Amino acid sequence: MKFDNIIETEELARYYEIGGEVIKALDGVELQVRRGEYLSIVGPSGSGKTTLFNMIGGLDRPTRGRIIIDEVDISKLDAYELAWLRCRKIGYIFQTFNLIYTLTALENVALPTVFAGVPRDEGAKKAEAFLTSVGLGERLAHKPLELSAGQQQRVAIARAMINDPAIILADEPTGNLDLHTGTDIINLIREMNKTRGVTVIAATHDLKMIGASDRVVWMRDGKIEKIEKGGPGEVYKEPLGASGLSSGAPSHYD
Amino acid sequence: MKKGREVGRISFSLTDAFRLSYHNVRRRFSREVLIMAAITLGIAFFSMLSLTDAFFKAYTQTQGGTLQVESYQYWLVFVSLAVCIVSITNSTIIAVYERYREIGTMKCIGALDQHVLELFLAESIILSLAGGALGFVLGLIASILSVGFTVGFGIVTRISPVVLLSLLGETMGLSLLLSTLATIYPAYRAAKLNPVEALRYEV
Numbered sequence A: 001m002k003f004d005n006i007i008e009t010e011e012l013a014r015y016y017e018i019g020g021e022v023i024k025a026l027d028g029v030e031l032q033v034r035r036g037e038y039l040s041i042v043g044p045s046g047s048g049k050t051t052l053f054n055m056i057g058g059l060d061r062p063t064r065g066r067i068i069i070d071e072v073d074i075s076k077l078d079a080y081e082l083a084w085l086r087c088r089k090i091g092y093i094f095q096t097f098n099l100i101y102t103l104t105a106l107e108n109v110a111l112p113t114v115f116a117g118v119p120r121d122e123g124a125k126k127a128e129a130f131l132t133s134v135g136l137g138e139r140l141a142h143k144p145l146e147l148s149a150g151q152q153q154r155v156a157i158a159r160a161m162i163n164d165p166a167i168i169l170a171d172e173p174t175g176n177l178d179l180h181t182g183t184d185i186i187n188l189i190r191e192m193n194k195t196r197g198v199t200v201i202a203a204t205h206d207l208k209m210i211g212a213s214d215r216v217v218w219m220r221d222g223k224i225e226k227i228e229k230g231g232p233g234e235v236y237k238e239p240l241g242a243s244g245l246s247s248g249a250p251s252h253y254d
Numbered sequence B: 001m002k003k004g005r006e007v008g009r010i011s012f013s014l015t016d017a018f019r020l021s022y023h024n025v026r027r028r029f030s031r032e033v034l035i036m037a038a039i040t041l042g043i044a045f046f047s048m049l050s051l052t053d054a055f056f057k058a059y060t061q062t063q064g065g066t067l068q069v070e071s072y073q074y075w076l077v078f079v080s081l082a083v084c085i086v087s088i089t090n091s092t093i094i095a096v097y098e099r100y101r102e103i104g105t106m107k108c109i110g111a112l113d114q115h116v117l118e119l120f121l122a123e124s125i126i127l128s129l130a131g132g133a134l135g136f137v138l139g140l141i142a143s144i145l146s147v148g149f150t151v152g153f154g155i156v157t158r159i160s161p162v163v164l165l166s167l168l169g170e171t172m173g174l175s176l177l178l179s180t181l182a183t184i185y186p187a188y189r190a191a192k193l194n195p196v197e198a199l200r201y202e203v
Helices: A049-056 A079-089 A105-115 A120-133 A149-161 A179-196 A207-212 A242-248 B014-027 B029-063 B071-098 B100-108 B113-151 B153-158 B161-191 B195-200
Strands: A005-018 A021-034 A038-042 A064-069 A090-093 A167-171 A199-204 A215-220 A223-229
Touching: A005 A049, A005 A199, A021 A049, A021 A199, A021 A223, A038 A049, A038 A179, A038 A207, A049 A064, A049 A167, A049 A199, A079 A090, A079 A105, A079 B100, A090 A149, A105 A120, A105 A149, A120 A149, A149 A179, A167 A179, A179 A199, A179 A207, A199 A207, B014 B029, B014 B113, B029 B071, B029 B113, B029 B153, B029 B161, B071 B100, B071 B113, B071 B161, B100 B113, B100 B195, B113 B153, B113 B161
Parallel strands: A038 A199, A038 A215, A090 A167, A167 A199
Antiparallel strands: A005 A021, A005 A064, A215 A223
C-alpha cells in the first residue's frame, strides 16, 4: 500500500555556529509524514525537535537537504511564498499560547483570516464558529489574560485551525497546563485531527500526547533514533530517550 | 515536482494596520502616553514660538514696533525637537522588545516584514497626530498668555484664521515627520526580526 506523504524531509541538516564551534542541531533527518496522521516527536532538550519544527514551519532554512510539503520544496520558496505557506497551510500551537494580548479572543482567532484576505465580517463569523466549536462561545469578547491557561490554549487552537491548514505544528502544547487541562487539550487536538483530517505534528515530553498519537518519532542529537507505532502500551516502557522524558515532565507520570 | 510559485495572495491593508495599532494604543495606554508626551512637549514648545511670532507680526503690522522672537529661542526649539526624536526612538525600541513574541506570532500566521513595519508606522502616525494636536493647543494657550501679558490680550483677536490654520498644518506636518523619523529605525528592526528568535525571546 502506497502512503500519501504530506511532508518529506531528505537529508535535512541545520548547523549553527556559536563561538566558532559548529553545533549540529539537525544532522541528516529523513522523515515521511503521512497525510492525516498524528505524529509525536519526542526527545530530550537539544535533540533538535524545535529546529525540525521551525524547518517544517518555514521559519528557518536548512543548511542542506530538502523539506517537501505537498510536493513543494519549501527551502526554495521566497519570503512571500513562505508567508503564504505559514498563513494557509500551517497552523501553529505553542507552549506559551502566544496570543496577542491587546486583542479579544474573537479578534485573535480572526487575525489569520485578515492575512488570508477574508472579508472582515466573514472572518469574524468564522472565528465565532471556531471558538464555539472549542467550547468558548461565551468568551468571545474576553482578552487572553481574562481567560484560564486551558482556555487560552483553546483560543490558540481555534486560531491555528481557522484558515483550514493541512498541517498543525504543536510545540509542547500541554507544557504549561495541568494534568486535567492538558488531557482536554490533547483530546481537542486529536478531535481536530480526526474530524477535519488535519495532519498533526506535536513535539512533546508528555506521555499522554504520545499515547494519543499514530506514530512516535524519537530524536536524539539531531538525528532520528527510532520511529514507533503510537498508542498506549508502546510508550510506558523506558526506552533510550527516557532521560529527557523524566526531566521534562515528571508530574505527568501518574 | 510542482513549482512553488502557485501560491495565493497575502493581504493586509493599511486599514487593518491602523485598526490593530489603534487597539494596541488603547491597550498599552500608559506606554503610548509617554511616547505621545514626548511629541506633545516638543511640538508645544515649537508651536508656542511660531504662534508668538505670528502674534508679534500681527501686532507690529498695526501698532509698529520691533517685537520679535529671538533667534536663540529657535535654537532651543531645535534642541528640544532633537531630544523629542531621541526619546521617541528610545521608547519605541523598548516597545519593540516588549512585543517580540507578538511580532514572531504575527509572522507565524502570515505577516510579511512590510506588515510589521506598517503596524509600527501606523501607530506612530496615530500618536503623532494626537500628540501634535495636543501640543498645538498647549502652544496656543502658552503663546496667548505670554503675548497677552506683554502687549495686551486684544492682540488675540487680530490674528487671521488663515495664519492660524496654516500654522496648525505646519505643526501637524512637523509632528508627523519627527515621529516617523524617530520610529523608522525601531520599526525596521522589528520587521526584520527572525520569527524563531522572536518567539524564543523571554520578556
